[in-house]
Each structure stands twice: as C-alpha cells, then as structure tokens.
Amino acid sequence: xxxxxxxxxxxxASQPREPAPDVNILMICALDVWSLKGGRGAPTLHRTxxxxxxxxxxxTLVSPDxxxxxFYEPGLRPMPEERPAIPNVTYETFHMPSxxxxxxxxxxxxxxxxxKARFATLFPVLAARRAEALLQRGxxxxxxxYEVHGALAARIVQRRYRLPTVARFQGTVMRPALDDPFLRxxxxxxxxxxxxxxxxxxxxDDGTQGDEVLARLNPASAGKVRFWxxxxxxxxxxPASPEGQQAARAxxxxxxxxxxxxxxxxLAAWKRVDRAIRALPQVRAWVRGATLxxxxxxxxxxxxxxxxxxxxxxxxxxxEGAVKQEDVARYMAAADLFLALADLSNVGNPLLExxxxxxxxxxxxxxxxxxxxxxxxxxxxxxxxxxxxxxDTFERRLGxxxxxxxxxxxxxxxxxxxxxxxxxxxxxxxxxxxAAEVAEVERIAxxxxx
Numbered sequence: 001x002x003x004x005x006x007x008x009x010x011x012x013a014s015q016p017r018e019p020a021p022d023v024n025i026l027m028i029c030a031l032d033v034w035s036l037k038g039g040r041g042a043p044t045l046h047r048t049x050x051x052x053x054x055x056x057x058x059x060t061l062v063s064p065d066x067x068x069x070x071f072y073e074p075g076l077r078p079m080p081e082e083r084p085a086i087p088n089v090t091y092e093t094f095h096m097p098s099x100x101x102x103x104x105x106x107x108x109x110x111x112x113x114x115x116k117a118r119f120a121t122l123f124p125v126l127a128a129r130r131a132e133a134l135l136q137r138g139x140x141x142x143x144x145x146y147e148v149h150g151a152l153a154a155r156i157v158q159r160r161y162r163l164p165t166v167a168r169f170q171g172t173v174m175r176p177a178l179d180d181p182f183l184r185x186x187x188x189x190x191x192x193x194x195x196x197x198x199x200x201x202x203x204x205d206d207g208t209q210g211d212e213v214l215a216r217l218n219p220a221s222a223g224k225v226r227f228w229x230x231x232x233x234x235x236x237x238x239p240a241s242p243e244g245q246q247a248a249r250a251x252x253x254x255x256x257x258x259x260x261x262x263x264x265x266x267l268a269a270w271k272r273v274d275r276a277i278r279a280l281p282q283v284r285a286w287v288r289g290a291t292l293x294x295x296x297x298x299x300x301x302x303x304x305x306x307x308x309x310x311x312x313x314x315x316x317x318x319x320e321g322a323v324k325q326e327d328v329a330r331y332m333a334a335a336d337l338f339l340a341l342a343d344l345s346n347v348g349n350p351l352l353e354x355x356x357x358x359x360x361x362x363x364x365x366x367x368x369x370x371x372x373x374x375x376x377x378x379x380x381x382x383x384x385x386x387x388x389x390x391x392d393t394f395e396r397r398l399g400x401x402x403x404x405x406x407x408x409x410x411x412x413x414x415x416x417x418x419x420x421x422x423x424x425x426x427x428x429x430x431x432x433x434x435a436a437e438v439a440e441v442e443r444i445a446x447x448x449x450x
Contacts, residue, residue, distance in 0.1 A: 042266070050089075057438070142166060142441055164445060175212065233429070237353055258291045261283075261335065261339055267296050291316055338362070342366070343386075346363045369381065378415065
C-alpha cells in the first residue's frame with residue numbers, strides 16, 4: 001500500500017520521464033463534475049479529468065444528467081450544459097428517471113429513499129449499458145470507476161469486457177460500520193463497491209481510514225491500493241498579514257474588530273455545522289463582536305438558518321453560500337479561527353487549506369484527524385461528543401475553548417504557524433497529486449498492452 005504523509009511527493013511521477021502512449025479511458029461516475037452550480041463545490045473530479053486531458057490522454061465520461069452528489073435546491077443544481085470544456089474529455093450523458101419527474105411534489109423522506117435506491121440499482125444498469133455501447137463502437141485501454149456508484153456499474157461491465165480497471169474513492173463512510181452488521185446491511189451498495197475487483201484502487205486519505213476499510217472488506221486489494229491525500233494550490237494559500245486580513249474583511253464587509261469564526265463545507269447533516277451555531281450564544285456572552293461565517297451550501301441550510309434564529313444569533317451568522325474554489329482563501333484570510341466539527345472525519349480539503357493558510361484550527365478527534373491536528377501544537381483538538389458524553393457538556397466545552405482562543409491571539413498565531421509548517425512539509429500540490437495518479441493509470445494500461 002502506498003501512503004501519503006511523509007513529506008512532499010518525490011516519486012517517479014514528479015521526475016522527468018518519457019511521454020507515455022496515449023491512454024483511452026472510459027470513466028463511469030454518478031457525480032456532477034462540480035457539485036454546485038457555477039463551478040462551485042468539491043474540486044476533485046474536475047481536477048482528475050483535467051489532469052488526464054492535459055496529459056494528452058482521452059477520457060469519455062459516462063454520467064447522468066443530474067448527479068448523485070447530494071440533494072439540490074433548484075437554484076443550486078448544475079445543469080448538463082454547464083459541464084466544463086476540458087481538453088480531451090468527452091461527456092456521454094444519459095437521463096436518470098426520478099420521482100422528481102412526476103408533476104407533484106413528494107415528501108422529502110420518500111425522496112431521499114428513492115434517490116438512494118435508484119442510484120444503487122438503476123444507475124449501475126443504465127451506466128453499464130451506455131458504457132458497453134461505447135465499447136462496442138470503439139477501443140478503450142482502461143475502465144475507470146469513480147466512486148461507489150461508478151464501481152457498481154463497472155462490476156456489470158467487467159462481466160463482458162476485460163479491461164484494466166481503476167476504482168477511485170473520495171474517502172468512505174464505512175469505518176464505523178465494519179463491526180456492525182446492521183450498518184453494513186444498510187450500506188450494502190458501498191460494501192459491494194469496495195469489494196469490486198480492480199487492478200488499482202485509489203482511496204483518498206481524508207481521515208475516514210479508507211485504507212483499513214479496504215483491507216477489511218476487500219483483502220484482494222492488498223498491494224493495489226494508493227492511499228493519498230488530495231492536493232492543494234499551495235501558491236495561492238499563504239498566511240494573511242494583519243494588513244491582508246483587514247483588506248479581506250473590507251472586501252467581505254466584515255467589521256475590522258470582529259472575532260470571526262469560519263466553517264467551510266457542504267452543508268450536510270454529518271458535517272455538524274450546527275455545533276458551531278449552538279456554541280454562539282455562549283461565545284457572544286464573552287466575546288464582543290463574535291461572528292460565524294458559514295461558507296458552503298446544501299440541504300441542511302434551511303435547518304441551520306432556523307436554528308440560528310431560534311437561538312437568537314441569526315444576526316451573528318453569515319451564510320455565504322457556495323463560493324468558487326479560488327475565493328475560499330479570501331474567507332480564510334479574513335477569519336481568526338477555523339472550525340471543523342464533523343462526526344466522521346475532518347481531514348477534508350477545507351482543513352488542509354486552513355492549515356496551509358496558517359489558520360488557528362479547532363476540530364474534533366475523530367477518524368484520523370489527530371494525525372494532522374495535534375492538540376496544543378498544530379491546533380486545538382477536542383474529544384468528540386461520542387467520547388465525552390452528554391451533548392450539552394460538549395457544547396459547553398466547545399464554547400469555552402472558542403472563548404479561550406478568542407482571548408489569546410498569541411496562542412492562535414503559534415498554532416497557525418505550526419499548522420503552516422506541517423502543511424509545507426507534508427502536503428502535495430494538486431500537480432504532484434495528479435501526476436502520481438496519471439503515472440499509475442499509465443502503468444496499468446502499459447502492463448495490459450505488453
């Protein structure tokens with residue numbers, strides 16, 4: 001198993017090498033290229049497509065007209081015509097029937113169950129059918145299954161076509177279910193996807209312990225796994241000077257003397273942005289001008305706005321919605337404290353970016369978060385509510401910790417400098433990360449050709 005975490009990438013992919021023959025890749029993915037409208041949201045799929053295209057490999061992406069990323073409000077949903085033009089990338093789009101096509105609205109609970117069922121059962125069949133039609137008309141060197149539903153479709157394709165196969169996962173939610181048969185049964189589609197046969201498994205090291213999950217669920221993956229963190233635009237992620245922070249606040253309309261806390265994530269229930277809002281009444285009682293800026297959008301936003309209203313802190317919470325990837329750094333420059341309070345893991349790109357920006361970070365000890373955030377060294381790390389007991393006890397501890405950090409600028413600066421130092425020593429750039437993946441895909445294609 002190849003892991004990332006011992007310093008900047010220095011493998012073969014970062015060294016000059018002979019150009020590889022063009023690789024023709026058939027990719028199956030149920031996600032939108034961008035998870036939100038206007039080029040907003042998670043950048044990983046877009047980065048992947050762009051890297052292969054720029055390496056002069058061709059990618060044919062089989063995907064539905066509306067992705068399975070999450071439940072969209074109509075104004076947030078990216079349309080097929082918004083898919084970015086990427087050199088050497090072709091989109092093969094098909095329609096996914098849905099209860100949303102009906103002329104009347106259905107309850108959200110039924111809607112959610114229907115979405116899970118159709119992407120776990122209908123999508124693999126329709127995507128495999130489209131992929132097989134393409135294979136009948138042309139030649140491909142690699143079958144690339146992107147995420148859970150792509151892997152389910154690839155299993156069907158593999159019954160008739162023997163192609164070198166990549167199974168690519170952006171992390172996993174399966175670690176808590178490994179020893180719980182009931183949870184494993186509820187997530188049957190993810191179990192099947194992780195057990196799918198492949199020649200190469202690329203698992204994102206996002207703190208969800210995907211290497212352990214693959215080892216447990218799919219022993220045949222041994223020796224084929226690349227366990228890598230996502231890359232960063234390190235040149236664009238620089239600590240803000242006091243003058244830079246003031247300028248960022250002026251641009252964003254934030255008071256110069258406010259104590260600004262920031263969350264940046266998709267607004268999904270498991271991200272637990274509600275914890276930051278619940279801590280606000282306590283923080284505001286002690287910290288004048290305390291303000292929470294929430295960057296991101298998603299299905300939980302109405303509930304979070306309502307919660308802020310019920311707690312009487314709606315005027316202290318700014319919901320910024322989804323912002324373009326390149327604008328996230330401006331929000332980080334304006335903030336005093338970065339909060340990452342999710343249940344499963346907090347080692348997503350926003351936390352990595354906050355470390356690279358030299359921010360003071362407060363997060364939870366869940367998943368592999370402690371590998372990056374060492375309490376009192378590179379940030380503050382709190383026990384999760386599951387470990388610490390009653391929720392209101394945790395909320396008080398969270399509030400107390402925020403208040404203590406607000407009153408200690410020197411500590412915030414020390415923790416931020418250490419976080420930046422760790423990032424410089426250990427994180428890859430996006431170019432390094434994608435060069436490693438391109439090299440691995442070229443390798444398995446070359447082995448097959450030989």
